[in-house]
Amino acid sequence: MIKLPSLSLFTRLYLTIIVAVVFSGTISFILLEKLKIQTAVADYVFFTDHIYHNLLEQKKVVLDSDLKELNEDVHDIKDMMMSWQIKLSPPPYGDSILLGSARDVEVYMNTSEQYLAIYEFPKLDAWLVISENNLFSFDEDEDFEHKEPLEETFFSQYSFHDYTEVTLLLTILVSVVGGIYWPIKIIQNQIESLIEIQQEFGKGNMRVRAHDDFSKPLNELADSFNSMANSIMDTVNENQIFAQAVPHEVRTPLSRIQLAVGLLSRNNHDKQQLELLGNIDTYIDDMSELIRQVVAFSKLNTVKNDTEFSLDTLVELTPFIEARLKLLKCEEKHVITRHLDHTLTFKTNPAYLRLLLDNLFKNASIHAKSHITISLSKQESHIELIVEDDGAGIPSGHIDTIFIPFARLDQSRNRKTGGLGLGLSIASAACKRMNSQITVENRAAGGAKFICRFNIV
Numbered sequence: 436m437i438k439l440p441s442l443s444l445f446t447r448l449y450l451t452i453i454v455a456v457v458f459s460g461t462i463s464f465i466l467l468e469k470l471k472i473q474t475a476v477a478d479y480v481f482f483t484d485h486i487y488h489n490l491l492e493q494k495k496v497v498l499d500s501d502l503k504e505l506n507e508d509v510h511d512i513k514d515m516m517m518s519w520q521i522k523l524s525p526p527p528y529g530d531s532i533l534l535g536s537a538r539d540v541e542v543y544m545n546t547s548e549q550y551l552a553i554y555e556f557p558k559l560d561a562w563l564v565i566s567e568n569n570l571f572s573f574d575e576d577e578d579f580e581h582k583e584p585l586e587e588t589f590f591s592q593y594s595f596h597d598y599t600e601v602t603l604l605l606t607i608l609v610s611v612v613g614g615i616y617w618p619i620k621i622i623q624n625q626i627e628s629l630i631e632i633q634q635e636f637g638k639g640n641m642r643v644r645a646h647d648d649f650s651k652p653l654n655e656l657a658d659s660f661n662s663m664a665n666s667i668m669d670t671v672n673e674n675q676i677f678a679q680a681v682p683h684e685v686r687t688p689l690s691r692i693q694l695a696v697g698l699l700s701r702n703n704h705d706k707q708q709l710e711l712l713g714n715i716d717t718y719i720d721d722m723s724e725l726i727r728q729v730v731a732f733s734k735l736n737t738v739k740n741d742t743e744f745s746l747d748t749l750v751e752l753t754p755f756i757e758a759r760l761k762l763l764k765c766e767e768k769h770v771i772t773r774h775l776d777h778t779l780t781f782k783t784n785p786a787y788l789r790l791l792l793d794n795l796f797k798n799a800s801i802h803a804k805s806h807i808t809i810s811l812s813k814q815e816s817h818i819e820l821i822v823e824d825d826g827a828g829i830p831s832g833h834i835d836t837i838f839i840p841f842a843r844l845d846q847s848r849n850r851k852t853g854g855l856g857l858g859l860s861i862a863s864a865a866c867k868r869m870n871s872q873i874t875v876e877n878r879a880a881g882g883a884k885f886i887c888r889f890n891i892v
Contacts, residue, residue, distance in 0.1 A: 445623045452615055460608045473535050475550075480537040483552040483565045486512055496563065511568060520562040625649045629657060639867070641668045675733055682726035689726075693719050728857040731790060732840065735864035746784045752811055752818070753777045755785070759792045765800050765807065774810040779818055781889050787865040791873075794862040795822045795885055802826035802883065817871075820887040828877040837875055838863040 490496040490512075510517045531543040531551060543551040545566075554563040628646070635643045644664060645657035693716065700712045753775045765771060781788075799807045803824035810821040829837060841856035862885075866873040871889045878884045 445619065448619060449616075452612065452619075456608055456612055460605075473537075476535040476542045477537040479542055479550045480540045480552055483515070483540070484538065486515060486517075486565055487554060487563070490517070512565075514568045516564075516566045516568050518564050518566075520564055622650065622653070625653050629653070629660065633660065636664055638870075641671065682730050685722070685726060689719055689722055725857070728861060732857055732861050732864060735787070735790070735861065735868055746786070747782050748785060749780050749782045750785055750788060752779045752781055752820075755788065756792060756809065756811065759789065759796060760809075763793060763796050763800070765796055769800060769803050770806050772806065772808045774808070774812070776811050776813060779811060779813055781818055781891070783869045783889070787868045790865040791862050791869075791887065794858040794865075795887075798858055798862075798885075799824040799883075814888075817891055818889040820889070822885045822887075823878060823882060825878075825880070825882040828881055829875065829883050834875060834877075838873075 487496070531545040534542045534544050534550075536542065539555075541553045541555075543553065545551060549567040551564055551566040554565070556563065629649075632643055632645050641664065644661050647654065647657065649657045696712050696715050696719070700709060703709060703712070756775065760766065760771065796807075799822050803826050806825045808821070808823040810819070810823075812819050838859050840860040863873055866887055869889065871887060873885065873887045875883060875885050
């Protein structure tokens with residue numbers, strides 16, 4: 436079964452308006468036509484009533500006369516015709532159609548478009564028919580007989596008054612549609628503007644704000660959004676200042692502890708104490724690395740500014756990847772298989788690309804058993820980087836949380852296995868900073884597979 440695409444709110448609203456206007460226009464046209472006919476019927480009966488009452492006053496029509504005295508001869512009366520019809524059979528109106536009635540008088544129209552007013556006399560079992568006479572007559576001259584009849588067209592069936600009524604009706608409908616369409620169109624544009632601003636804010640541009648010239652009540656929604664955006668931006672700025680200030684302040688006491696440990700180790704010859712001092716030195720290195728990662732993660736989540744785009748450069752991806760692998764010494768412990776397209780380039784901030792690659796390669800080196808595969812290829816609308824390892828993979832239930840800060844898959848604090856819990860969070864933040872996407876899945880043969888898609892269009 437084919438699934439039709441869902442229509443937007445405003446599309447459905449416009450379609451509803453069109454259907455309502457067409458329906459109301461059709462009903463209005465029918466009612467106007469009926470009103471026009473009924474008015475014509477009432478006018479005609481009003482005119483024939485004068486003739487009828489004159490006939491009664493002149494005793495040309497006697498209500499209690501004998502039925503035998505009536506005849507069906509046609510008599511001319513003031514450009515009208517009068518005749519009696521006996522109720523011995525259905526009324527001989529021919530192809531006449533009933534238009535309506537007024538004052539208990541039925542009015543018909545025959546094929547010659549002449550009106551017939553029917554006055555009924557129940558006591559006589561007869562009808563008195565008053566009809567229009569031929570308004571025009573022509574001499575049967577030779578010229579007229581040989582004239583070719585005018586070609587009948589669609590528009591020749593209607594009079595000037597018919598066009599006037601249709602034009603008036605269409606003018607009213609267009610006015611109604613215009614009066615409804617433009618306010619709705621203005622509201623639609625303002626709502627779409629709010630959606631674009633919200634999407635821009637969601638992408639990280641926290642300085643974007645809604646305009647203050649929206650119609651009511653959309654102006655209240657815009658003010659509410661601006662207040663929320665200001666509050667979020669203030670909170671983010673405070674957290675960033677805190678996250679960058681605390682590590683900076685912690686570095687000083689760490690340096691002093693490290694100096695003290697070095698002095699104690701120099702004058703101490705006790706093996707057990709030297710081992711403890713070495714552990715303290717290791718813990719200091721862990722804390723220094725953690726501080727470095729916290730600062731890096733905090734900077735990746737700062738509010739974007741205009742000067743940031745000036746740092747974008749065109750990076751040749753394959754040489755950049757090779758340089759990071761060599762610097763991290765990944766091939767000293769694992770076999771690395773490369774499937775790299777050497778022609779691909781990507782315009783971005785090299786610092787973000789470095790953070791992404793370094794943390795993905797470090798994570799693969801930590802969890803791989805012996806083999807790492809790196810692929811780089813061009814797809815339809817993006818460049819795809821894939822980093823795979825042959826490790827144990829990602830436990831079920833952790834795929835959705837793997838990029839959350841400090842969400843290590845094991846709870847060990849051993850740097851060799853669990854890491855510090857910020858590497859993949861930094862990789863994800865760096866990827867978002869480059870307006871790209873990163874996903875993870877388990878390989879069928881075992882191990883994890885990280886996929887980065889760099890948008891190029």
